Amino acid sequence: MALLEMASVTKQFGGLTAVSNVSFSVGEREIVSMIGPNGAGKTTAFNCITGLYPVTSGRVLFDGTRVDGQPPHRILRFGIARTFQNIRLFSYMTATDNVMVGAHWWMKERVWDGAFKTPRGRREERDIEQMALELLDALGLGDRAGSYARELPYGLQRRLEIARALATRPRLLLLDEPAAGLNPQEKNELMALIARMRDEGLTIFLIEHDMSVVMGISDRIIVLDHGEKIAEGPPAEVRENKRVIEAYLGSGASQEARTA
Amino acid sequence: MTDLAVRSPVALLRRVTQPARSMGRRVEGRSVYLILTLTAAGLVLLGWFLPWFVGPFTAGTGFSPQDVVSSAPTGFATVLVYVMGASALIVVLSPLAELVARLRKMTLGVRVDQVRAIAGAAGLVAAVLVYVLVGVIREEPAFGVLSSTTITNSAVWLTMYGFGVALFAYGAKGLVLTRPNLAFAIAALPFGALLPLMFHQAPDFLLWAASSLAIYTLLALGLNVVVGFAGLLDLGYAAFFAIGAYACASLSSPIHGIHLPLWVLIFLGAAIAAIFGALLGAPTLRLRGDYLAIVTLGFGEIIPDLATNNVFNLTGGPNGLPGIDQPKIGPVDFGTSPQWYYWSIVAVTLISVLLLRNLQRARVGRAWVALREDEVAAAATGINTTTTKLLAFAIGASVSGLAGAFYGSMLTAISPDAFQFQVSIAVLSIIVLGGIGNITGVILGSFVLTFVIFWALPHAHEWSATFAHNFNVSAVGNINFPQYTYIIYGAALILMMLLRPGGLLPSRARRIELQTGVESESLAAVQGRA
Numbered sequence: 001m002a003l004l005e006m007a008s009v010t011k012q013f014g015g016l017t018a019v020s021n022v023s024f025s026v027g028e029r030e031i032v033s034m035i036g037p038n039g040a041g042k043t044t045a046f047n048c049i050t051g052l053y054p055v056t057s058g059r060v061l062f063d064g065t066r067v068d069g070q071p072p073h074r075i076l077r078f079g080i081a082r083t084f085q086n087i088r089l090f091s092y093m094t095a096t097d098n099v100m101v102g103a104h105w106w107m108k109e110r111v112w113d114g115a116f117k118t119p120r121g122r123r124e125e126r127d128i129e130q131m132a133l134e135l136l137d138a139l140g141l142g143d144r145a146g147s148y149a150r151e152l153p154y155g156l157q158r159r160l161e162i163a164r165a166l167a168t169r170p171r172l173l174l175l176d177e178p179a180a181g182l183n184p185q186e187k188n189e190l191m192a193l194i195a196r197m198r199d200e201g202l203t204i205f206l207i208e209h210d211m212s213v214v215m216g217i218s219d220r221i222i223v224l225d226h227g228e229k230i231a232e233g234p235p236a237e238v239r240e241n242k243r244v245i246e247a248y249l250g251s252g253a254s255q256e257a258r259t260a
Numbered sequence: 261m262t263d264l265a266v267r268s269p270v271a272l273l274r275r276v277t278q279p280a281r282s283m284g285r286r287v288e289g290r291s292v293y294l295i296l297t298l299t300a301a302g303l304v305l306l307g308w309f310l311p312w313f314v315g316p317f318t319a320g321t322g323f324s325p326q327d328v329v330s331s332a333p334t335g336f337a338t339v340l341v342y343v344m345g346a347s348a349l350i351v352v353l354s355p356l357a358e359l360v361a362r363l364r365k366m367t368l369g370v371r372v373d374q375v376r377a378i379a380g381a382a383g384l385v386a387a388v389l390v391y392v393l394v395g396v397i398r399e400e401p402a403f404g405v406l407s408s409t410t411i412t413n414s415a416v417w418l419t420m421y422g423f424g425v426a427l428f429a430y431g432a433k434g435l436v437l438t439r440p441n442l443a444f445a446i447a448a449l450p451f452g453a454l455l456p457l458m459f460h461q462a463p464d465f466l467l468w469a470a471s472s473l474a475i476y477t478l479l480a481l482g483l484n485v486v487v488g489f490a491g492l493l494d495l496g497y498a499a500f501f502a503i504g505a506y507a508c509a510s511l512s513s514p515i516h517g518i519h520l521p522l523w524v525l526i527f528l529g530a531a532i533a534a535i536f537g538a539l540l541g542a543p544t545l546r547l548r549g550d551y552l553a554i555v556t557l558g559f560g561e562i563i564p565d566l567a568t569n570n571v572f573n574l575t576g577g578p579n580g581l582p583g584i585d586q587p588k589i590g591p592v593d594f595g596t597s598p599q600w601y602y603w604s605i606v607a608v609t610l611i612s613v614l615l616l617r618n619l620q621r622a623r624v625g626r627a628w629v630a631l632r633e634d635e636v637a638a639a640a641t642g643i644n645t646t647t648t649k650l651l652a653f654a655i656g657a658s659v660s661g662l663a664g665a666f667y668g669s670m671l672t673a674i675s676p677d678a679f680q681f682q683v684s685i686a687v688l689s690i691i692v693l694g695g696i697g698n699i700t701g702v703i704l705g706s707f708v709l710t711f712v713i714f715w716a717l718p719h720a721h722e723w724s725a726t727f728a729h730n731f732n733v734s735a736v737g738n739i740n741f742p743q744y745t746y747i748i749y750g751a752a753l754i755l756m757m758l759l760r761p762g763g764l765l766p767s768r769a770r771r772i773e774l775q776t777g778v779e780s781e782s783l784a785a786v787q788g789r790a
C-alpha cells in the first residue's frame with residue numbers, strides 16, 4: 001500500500017487554483033521527485049500535505065489514515081517531516097537546539113521536570129542532546145553544534161533543516177528544493193545523503209529544479225504545471241514526455257529542462 | 261547563563277573552543293565587567309559625597325570621610341582616611357583609564373588589574389575599620405567631634421560595597437568575562453540581601469525597595485517569559501497583577517472574613533493568575549505581533565475598569581479593598597518593618613529565577629523560543645503552538661500573581677489605580693531596557709528603572725533643594741522634578757535604544773541579531789550602489 005496518497009486534491013486561493021485535482025501516491029522507501037515550472041503549485045502541494053494549508057477538496061492519506069484537516073503538529077506526529085524552500089530554521093537557536101526541537105513531540109519531559117530539574121528530566125535532556133550531537137555529526141555539522149542557525153553558511157543551514165526533520169523520527173521526508181543554492185560538490189553530498197536516508201528506511205518526496213539531482217536519484221517523477229499533474233513516471237520516460245518539454249519551454253526554467 | 265544552549269559543563273567547554281561562540285560570550289562578559297566597574301566607581305563616589313549633597317537621603321546627619329578630615333582626626337584614623345581616599349581615587353578613575361586605553365587602542369596589563377584589585381581590597385578593609393571604630397567600638401576621641409549617632413550608615417555601607425565590587429571585578433576579571441551571569445549574581449546578591457541593613461535608617465527607601473524594586477523585578481521576570489521567551493507582545497500584563505492582588509486581598513481581609521496566611525496566598529495568587537493568563541490568552545492564540553499587542557492592551561484596560569465599576573461586587577469600586585492583613589510571625593511584624601516583605605519577596609524572586617531559568621533551558625523553553633523564531637516552522641516540527649502559547653501566558657501570569665499577593669498585603673489596601681496601563685508599560689520598559697529574553701538583564705533593568713522612576717525622580721527635588729542650599733544656587737532648588745518624571749524617563753529610554761538597542765545586558769540572540777543586522781544593512785548599501 002502507498003505510504004502517502006493524494007486523492008483529487010484541489011487547493012484554491014480565492015479565484016486562483018494553485019493545485020487542481022491532483023492525485024498520486026508515494027510508496028514506502030521510494031524516492032519521488034516533483035518537478036514543474038515556478039508557480040506550478042509544488043510548494044502548495046507540500047503545504048497541503050503538512051497541514052499548513054487546508055485543502056479545498058480532496059483527501060490526503062498517510063499510511064491509510066486521513067490526515068488532511070488535522071493541524072500541522074498532529075500531521076508531523078504521524079511521521080511526515082519537511083524542510084522549506086526558503087529555509088525556516090530557528091535563527092537564534094543553536095544548531096543543537098534546532099535539532100532538539102525536532103525531538104520535542106516525542107520527549108517525555110513534562111513542564112515540572114524542566115522547572116525542578118528532576119532526574120528523569122535531566123536524563124532525557126542529556127540523552128536528547130547526545131542524540132542531536134550525533135545527528136549533527138552524521139550530517140557533517142558536528143563542529144558547528146554551538147553556532148546559531150543564522151551564523152551557518154547556506155549549505156549547512158539546508159543540512160541543519162534536514163537534521164531537525166530527522167529528529168522528529170519521520171517515515172516520510174518532504175524536501176522542498178533541497179539543492180537550491182548548493183555548489184556541485186554539496187549537491188553530490190546531498191544526493192548521497194538522500195540515498196543513505198532511503199537505505200535506512202525513509203521515504204523521500206522532494207521538489208527539485210536541478211535536473212541532474214532529479215534524474216540522478218529519483219525512482220519516479222511527478223510533473224506539475226499550472227496546478228495540474230501533467231506527467232508521472234520513471235525519469236527516462238518523463239524526460240521524453242512532450243507535455244513536459246512544452247511546459248518547460250514555455251517557462252523560464254526551459255534551460256534546465258534542456259540541459260538535463 | 262541566559263543562553264538556551266548552555267546546559268552542561270561539557271557543552272560549555274565544547275563551545276568555548278568554537279570561535280563564533282566564544283566571541284559572543286566575551287562580548288557579554290565585557291558588558292557585565294563594564295557595569296561592575298562603573299557600579300564600583302559610582303558607589304564609592306556616592307558614599308563619599310552622599311552625606312554632603314543629600315542630607316535627607318537617610319536619617320543621620322552625615323558621616324563621610326571628608327567629615328573626618330575636616331574635623332581633624334588624629335593618629336590611626338588619619339591613616340585610614342588617606343588609605344580610603346587613595347583607594348577611592350583609583351576605583352573612581354579606573355573606568356576612565358579603561359576608556360582612555362580603549363580610545364588609544366592600548367590594553368591595560370595584568371599589573372593594572374592587580375593594582376586596582378588591591379585598591380579595592382584596601383578600601384574595603386579601611387571602610388570596615390572605620391565602621392567598626394565609629395559604629396561599634398565608638399572610639400570617639402580618634403574621630404574628633406564625630407559621634408556614633410551622626411553616622412550615616414548608608415554612606416559607609418555603600419562605600420564598603422563599592423570597594424567590594426571593585427575587588428571582585430578587578431580581582432576576578434577572568435570569571436567576570438567568562439561567566440558573566442554568575443559574576444552578576446555574585447556581585448548583586450549581597451546588595452540585594454543586605455539592602456535593608458544598609459538602609460535601615462531610611463524607612464521610605466526600604467518601602468521603595470520592597471514595593472517597587474522587588475515587586476517590579478518579579479513582574480518583569482514574568483513578562484519576560486511571555487515577551488522575551490515566547491515572543492508574544494503583551495501590553496496588558498498589569499491585568500494579571502491586578503487579578504492576583506484582588507484575589508489575595510479578598511482572601512486575607514475582613515471583607516469576606518477570610519484570613520489566609522500570606523504563604524498560602526502566594527500559591528493561590530499564582531494559581532489564579534495563571535488560570536486567567538490562560539483564559540485571556542486563549543482568544544489571542546491566532547493573533548500575532550501588533551494584533552496581539554492591541555488585544556492584550558484591551559484586556560489591560562478592561563480589568564482595572566471592571567474593578568473600578570465594581571462589576572462583580574467583589575472589588576470595592578474605585579476605593580478598592582482596604583484592611584488587608586499583614587503577617588505577624590512571633591516578634592516579626594511585617595506591617596512595621598517593610599524589610600520583611602522585602603526579604604520574603606527576594607526569596608520568592610530567587611526561587612522564581614531558578615525555576616524560570618530551568619524552564620528556559622528545558623523542553624518548554626526551547627519550544628517557546630522556537631515559537632518566537634518561527635511559528636510555522638515550530639508547528640511543522642511538531643510543536644503544539646496552542647498549548648505552548650497558553651503555557652507561556654499562564655506561567656508568565658503566575659509570577660505576577662506572586663507579586664500581587666505581596667503587594668496588597670504590603671500596602672494594606674489596593675485600588676484600581678495601582679494596575680493602570682503605566683504599570684504594564686513600566687514592566688515592558690524594564691525588560692526592554694535590561695535586555696529582552698535575558699534574566700540577568702531583566703533584573704538589572706528593574707533595578708535601574710524602578711530606582712529612577714520610583715525613587716530618584718520623586719526625591720530629586722529634595723536633593724536639589726539640599727544642593728541649592730549647600731552651594732547657594734537657588735535655581736537648582738526650584739526645579740520641579742516630579743513634573744518632568746515622564747520626560748526624563750522617556751528621554752532615557754530613547755537614549756538607551758539609540759546607544760544600546762539590545763538593552764543593558766542583551767541576550768546573545770539579540771546581540772547577534774543587532775550585529776548581523778548592521779552588517780547586512782551595509783551589505784545592502786553596497787549592493788544598492790553596485
Ligand SMILES: Nc1ncnc2c1ncn2[C@@H]1O[C@H](COP(=O)(O)OP(=O)(O)O)[C@@H](O)[C@H]1O
Binds near residue numbers: 018043
Ligand atoms: N498563501 C498563498 N496565497 C495566495 N496565493 C498563493 C499562496 N501560496 C501560493 N500561492 C500561489 O499559488 C501558486 C503556486 O505557488 P507555489 O506552490 O509556491 O509554486 P511552486 O511550484 O513554485 O512551489 C502561485 O501562483 C502562488 O502565487
Ligand SMILES: [Mg+2]
Binds near residue numbers: 042043044
Ligand atoms: Mg516552491
